[in-house]
């Protein structure tokens with residue numbers, strides 16, 4: 209069953225002159241057709257300005273299509289009667305946790321979402337506890353968010369989203385402002401959520417290493433989805449990736465370099481252990 213589906217999705221921003229008059233259109237999404245299965249982990253890659261955030265904002269109807277259609281769990285995001293369903297189905301996590309955390313105490317912050325949904329008070333506390341536990345932040349429930357590290361704050365922001373029990377979480381560069389430790393914490397959290405809660409995860413990122421566990425990777429360029437496949441398929445197409453100004457994970461690059469020097473190593477290596485294994489197999 210599809211959680212997200214689009215048909216010829218188009219989105220145009222208005223182009224303005226210096227006085228703010230509309231002088232034309234800028235097509236940010238240009239005929240995108242994607243299917244994202246329920247419970248899957250899909251990563252979206254693409255150079256700056258390729259349309260990733262614009263696509264993400266359609267998933268909880270912050271933006272509605274200028275053309276074509278997006279369905280979220282079967283609801284057309286253009287249908288005003290479905291807005292509430294769409295917003296409840298898809299939770300968003302953005303780059304900067306400071307913009308998403310509004311409470312002065314961690315547990316209060318996580319409780320805001322369910323409170324706004326009208327969840328009864330006792331259930332709110334159950335949800336707060338469960339959500340903080342699932343991101344590994346329960347022991348910080350009485351802390352002030354501004355004393356936490358970036359990675360911890362982002363985990364609190366994720367807890368705030370999962371407390372609303374969305375079927376789908378869209379993370380738009382959630383690790384861009386974090387140090388390597390924070391990045392690892394957040395990615396581990398996302399992976400656990402997917403395994404335990406069966407939520408659909410859509411991760412937008414610039415870091416190639418973050419997508420190697422995805423079920424599917426979509427590469428965007430100039431508003432189009434230009435590549436689609438498993439991480440192994442995508443990272444085997446190095447020349448194409450270069451054309452879209454993207455890299456491959458460092459270990460893949462190293463493996464390709466060794467291959468081009470004549471070593472018998474398979475293409476599309478994604479993990480250090482795979483490269484070590486391949487090297488150990490050589491005569």
Ligand SMILES: Nc1ncnc2c1ncn2[C@@H]1O[C@H](COP(=O)(O)OP(=O)(O)OP(=O)(O)O)[C@@H](O)[C@H]1O
Pocket residue numbers: 221222234235236254255256257258259260261262263
């Ligand atoms: N609010 C806006 N008004 C006008 N044009 C916009 C607006 N937001 C984005 N754009 C334009 O739409 C296109 C796609 O932008 P978008 O932010 O979706 O790309 P992106 O792939 O998410 O980029 P990044 O990696 O930098 O976040 C770009 O040309 C961008 O300049």
